[in-house]
Amino acid sequence: MLRAALPGTILCAILCAILCALFPHPALACKCQLTLGACNEVAATDVVFIGTVQSIEPNFLDAWNANQTSSLALLNREYMRVQSDHSPASFAQLRDAYLQVFPDLPEEHRKRLAAATSPEQLGELFYWILDHGKRIRLHVKTVFRGELAADDDDDDATDEEKTVEIWTPFGDCGFSFQVGETYLVYADDDEESDVMTTGSCTRTRRISDAGDDLAYLYFYRSNGDAASRVEGFLTADLLYLRERDLAHYSEEIGAAVSGAVVELKRAESGELRRIAITNEKGRFVFDGLPAGEYTLNAWAAGYPVQTRALAAPKRLPVGIRACASQVLVAPDANSSGIAK
Numbered sequence: 001m002l003r004a005a006l007p008g009t010i011l012c013a014i015l016c017a018i019l020c021a022l023f024p025h026p027a028l029a030c031k032c033q034l035t036l037g038a039c040n041e042v043a044a045t046d047v048v049f050i051g052t053v054q055s056i057e058p059n060f061l062d063a064w065n066a067n068q069t070s071s072l073a074l075l076n077r078e079y080m081r082v083q084s085d086h087s088p089a090s091f092a093q094l095r096d097a098y099l100q101v102f103p104d105l106p107e108e109h110r111k112r113l114a115a116a117t118s119p120e121q122l123g124e125l126f127y128w129i130l131d132h133g134k135r136i137r138l139h140v141k142t143v144f145r146g147e148l149a150a151d152d153d154d155d156d157a158t159d160e161e162k163t164v165e166i167w168t169p170f171g172d173c174g175f176s177f178q179v180g181e182t183y184l185v186y187a188d189d190d191e192e193s194d195v196m197t198t199g200s201c202t203r204t205r206r207i208s209d210a211g212d213d214l215a216y217l218y219f220y221r222s223n224g225d226a227a228s229r230v231e232g233f234l235t236a237d238l239l240y241l242r243e244r245d246l247a248h249y250s251e252e253i254g255a256a257v258s259g260a261v262v263e264l265k266r267a268e269s270g271e272l273r274r275i276a277i278t279n280e281k282g283r284f285v286f287d288g289l290p291a292g293e294y295t296l297n298a299w300a301a302g303y304p305v306q307t308r309a310l311a312a313p314k315r316l317p318v319g320i321r322a323c324a325s326q327v328l329v330a331p332d333a334n335s336s337g338i339a340k
């Protein structure tokens with residue numbers, strides 16, 4: 001799965017405004033080349049787990065760090081000083097300011113800052129630090145997919161007891177973790193750097209906001225091969241299928257038809273039958289399904305006492321532990337007493 005990795009956030013914009021005269025650097029908004037639903041994201045991701053954030057390093061890049069303003073003021077003050085005073089002592093104060101702002105850098109990075117001999121070198125190192133992103137340490141609660149490499153002192157711990165590190169970019173493409181908060185994390189192994197990474201283009205999110213993902217992951221973890229998902233939408237827009245963006249998953253649809261009854265049945269025998277009601281966004285979901293050929297029907301409210309079909313039946317093949325989606329079109333939804 002392709003992930004974008006371009007720096008840029010409000011913080012980056014502030015930093016660039018203060019320092020761009022000396023350290024020009026582009027600040028580009030993040031563009032996700034691909035976004036997926038929960039089922040497909042799990043299949044495409046190396047590791048999926050729940051973890052609580054213990055620390056964020058460097059702390060200066062933490063979007064929720066209340067000391068950012070004073071740190072920026074310090075850098076700005078020393079930068080202005082070195083513009084008018086070119087003495088070695090003035091430069092030493094600027095370099096010390098950087099070391100003060102970044103006390104929790106890895107030793108390799110701190111050595112580079114300490115060895116800088118010009119404001120230009122400090123500027124290059126500053127953006128080098130930004131490009132490395134943020135290191136997030138999390139205490140693992142539950143692992144749904146993949147294996148986690150523990151910290152050196154956690155070698156004997158089970159997956160649910162480990163403390164792990166993941167990296168996220170600085171800027172719009174990075175995810176804004178909070179210390180003490182618990183997250184559902186989708187992380188990929190970076191083969192070149194041997195680290196795990198995540199970002200805003202993944203489905204990483206607070207556990208409190210991850211209800212749809214957790215519903216799917218429950219079946220994924222406990223139902224064996226009967227862990228497939230069928231999801232879709234009911235729309236009144238006849239042209240929607242022509243305009244649908246398959247590269248970017250969405251949990252809503254234009255001209256959504258809510259309150260309709262969607263019936264799923266095994267096409268071969270009909271012995272498996274499930275019912276879902278479309279939500280306010282026209283969406284329906286069926287989880288915990290075995291592989292097979294299914295039929296989807298959409299009915300007006302009141303089914304099965306009243307049987308008023310809203311959309312033509314659709315046949316849908318579903319693989320083992322697979323993801324399948326279908327958009328049903330109901331052009332006469334208004335006349336059926338269904339909300340749009």
